[in-house]
Amino acid sequence: MLIGVTSSAALAQSEPTNAKAVRAIVDDAAARYIQENPQAAAIAIGVVYGPVRIQSRAGTLEPGKARPPRPDTLYPLASITKTFTGTVLAQAVIEKRLSLADDIRKYLDGAYPNLEFGGRAILVSDLLDHRSGLPFILPDRPELAPDFKGDARPYTVRVNTAMQGYGRDQFLSDLHAVKLTAKPGSHYQYSNAGAQLAAYILEKLYGLPYEQLLRAKILTPLRMNATTISLSPADQKRLAPGWDDKGQRAILPVGDEAAGGLKSTTDDMLNYIRWQIDETDPAVRLSHERVWTAKGPVFGDQGTFGVGLNWQVAELSGRRVIFQDGMIEGYSALVVIQPELKLGIVLTANQLDEKSAAAERGLMKALLTALDTQAVPLPE
Template identity: 45%
Template sequence: MNAWLISAFLLFPYGLINPKRSIAIPTLLNKALTDNPLKTSVDTLVEQAAQQFMTAPESVGLSLGIFKNGQTYVYNYGTVEKGKEQLPTDQTQYAIASISKTFTGALLAQAVVEKRVKLGDDIRKYLTGNYPNLEHEGQPIRLFHLLNHRSGLPFLLPDVPDAFANTAIPSSAIATELLKNYTRADFYEDLHKVKLDAMPGHMFKYSNAGAQLMGYILERVYNLPFEDLIRMKLTQPLAMNDTKIELTPSDQPSFAKGYNCTGVQMPMVPDQLQGAGALKSTVADMLNYIQWNVSEATEAAKLAHRPTWGDIDRYSAGLNWQILKSSGYRAIWQDGNIPGYSSLCVNFPELNMGIVVLSNECDRKTASRITALANQIAKNLDERAVMLPN
């Protein structure tokens, strides 16, 4: 697993979606409940990979979506809540954690297309007050640094490295505790205290604080709340009506309960993370998002995928997308992991294909297992698919 994935694990109308299947099909030999009809070759290859994933005792529920050559497929396994035989559906909401950062990247790309900002702008242009600390050797943090994890900002604000010393507790759970009652004013106060130890753009340092700050900057650029921007610029145009930060009372029955490796239900991650990891979504919505990314039909989508760091012929980073290229084919992906939820979204533009995996369980092995699941399915769908590092 590469450094980005290890760090990401620590915290955090296109096409037609298959009709919701309402009948759970119990299977024998301790297989997980599923709505997979097992009628096509795609159904069969998904069944093999997904049932293998669900054999882990920690597994709870799984929703998986595939887009391939204009067709979409949705499969659900397990349950939305322990102790119940209630399958997820294409409308079940999951926390998507750090996949949220790609939405922030898409918003930044749109702001560039609209000429409201430039990717290379000094971030201090959009901050109130004096921040001489946000440069090193005369080189400032630039907007794109906030979304390729080379800003030099810490993993999280508040920056309490000692809090993560206890390796028995997942870092994401520790971060959730630190963020309780932590305000935006606290964030900016701590931002004044940041000390950069290298020039921005040169050193990888996974930073939720960077993506969170990018969300705050976009709010100032547009003079609108971040969630309103997400809705206006992305979710409404893409018919992603169930993708949001703040859940309403009517959303609660559709939201899957999230669990840790011991089966304990996890509390919700604080919404103030917003563009760094607070979005919730469904497999149906994420398939629309995948089609927007795979098609690269808009300037914003193209810009979000344009490398801002790395070797464009091998591994690089865009606006919070990781990009792996081999034999002219790209895999553009991001995973997400927070207490109770693990997810992965991967796009293969040249293959007109994409996969999304959403799970309501998270432990230190879930991210690797989800990557293996996606790799197995992608390779069986198209042998040219670039395999993600695992």
Template identity: 35%
Template sequence: MQATLITERNRRWFNYFLLSAALLAAGCSGDNVPTKDLAAEIDEVAATLIEQPLLHSTSIGVVYRGEEFIRHRGDMEAGKPTPPTDATLYEIGSLSKTMAGTLMANAVLERKLSLDDDVRTYLQGDYPNLQYKGEPIRIRHLLSHTSGLPNMLPERANEVLENFTDQRTPLELNAVYTRYGKADFFKDLHAVEIRRMPGKDYGYSSSGTELTAHILETVYKSDYESLLRSFLRDSAAMTEVSIRLNDAEAARLAVGYHSDNEVPTTPMPQLPWGASGNVKATAPEMVKYLKFQLAAGPVVTESHRTLVEFDSEFSIGYFWNIISGDRLKGLYYAHHGGVPRSQCYIYIIPKYDLGIFVITNQSGDQTASAMEAAINTLVEKIAAQETVAD
């Protein structure tokens, strides 16, 4: 959710880290690839990751050619024996957007709406501002971050997030969203000014994802969280995914650290719908999500379909970042998630029938690059196994 999410800098990728160079090329092989040492490899990658400055713990989930692996390392609280477990609930931040995209792909396939619908069709009242020179914001523009809407509403949140690593940021963000509900969102939406043609330029927008959730609520006549939980339960056997937690669930929520603050910080504040960054899930639930993505059924296939191609290496699907031209990974789908006390990644890499979920309970300006390096190392190890098997 932070301002330093995926942008156009460094191939429009996460804006404060450099992608590691791919050092190993390997071809695909048959199904019988040995995985007997992969659990140990994941353990080693996890151990190396938490050796990085400020990182306390990590959980890694992997699905590789049908086999599942989950590893937890470190202690969630500094100086206390508090390792993460399969029961630990994590804030997955903007990985939530891929789930919203999945629900929208399902709505398209069910003909509940069209990607070319003017978003104002689903709004009460007049919004003459949600267009540029006669071209309206359409649903496809929300999904591809080309709507021209601001990253966050209210606009004050964007000012707070400009100084993301400042230790005051979590408290200031909490203050912005205290008692900020759907009615406030629509009021602020009326005041938005669209300054460029929708559908052309990339501009990361969490407010666009929140509006997506409203549209889904409108066409299905149900609240967004119920839609999400029902779909993931029926389609992916995911039963422990929540936006708002009850008391028992809140007790299992991972503690986390913001930037270089030695004191654990507060959770991400509740957004009006929560579709852009409020989903919580356990590592086993995210492994189920990886399996669902890798199975590539009709809904997933639609959600992975390119809606906008920005250059030969970077496209956007239904909120999914689509990366091509990587010598090691081939074409893959990925997303970063970040809140003030947690960062994570999801990678879907068809070349190896591989899905990776990595999360750590610290959020700072070096966290993403450390996780990216860990993922690259893990992919290199798997590619090396496949090369030997060939």
């Protein structure tokens, strides 16, 4: 049953495909988010629920100015990009170009004895579930650790300085120096380098640069024509300005395109969400299959949690919540899909601070509850 609370009255509908009811819930959620979070800039919400497709926006792209977000506003997706990389990797598996169980060194030129520990090599699947043991980022420098406090420069400035002139050759050279400290697949260690290495393997398999491959495999077939990594002058004008926790305009990082480089619109992302919800494509289904599952329940004494090809997957009473977030300085995004309910939501915002990030998570939780009483909550 579809239920929701608008600003005026409780709303109950027996038909989950009632577009008017869904719009009332989503519009109210967007307005309330900005009302209750005056520190936030703007929020854009997209919902797919059965055949219904709704978008709503609130706030301003530039604090202090009347500049509302538009349908063609571009938002960085940050780590949600990894789900695209994972799906292309799944397509390569379906096409029998590689296997998730392959030793990654099968697809690297030269010897990499260091990419093995305790008799266990890094497998292809390890690159997209953060269990490869690879560092957070390559180049692996102290100032690029995400929690590094000894450098006064903003993190993005540090990354962009290190990435000047840094490409595939330098990445693969640095890969020789990586030292694993545990068996791959044995523990979780967040790694952008893993996703980027997956992209380099895909480039070798298909003979195409990553962005071209992404466009051929996903963006063009799904008519995601506004979604891009590289920004044209026209794209730059449509890009939402990002704001950090000090109210300063953020700078976009460069490098690691397959780990966090995509920018997209709400409209394009609804095409992606619909495709992911339907699960008619075998590559999509494969990307949702858990490569590993955590021990113990995730919802009190019930449910399970695991990770697919960079999708986080929790299950409760036979229903799944499949999700991924993305955060970089000045921006945050969150995608949640529930295939059994034919429900998907995307949130994008151009403000990143602790309070706003928590509020966005709360907004997603409220939307799920309001749209469908059977929705599986996000794990805490």
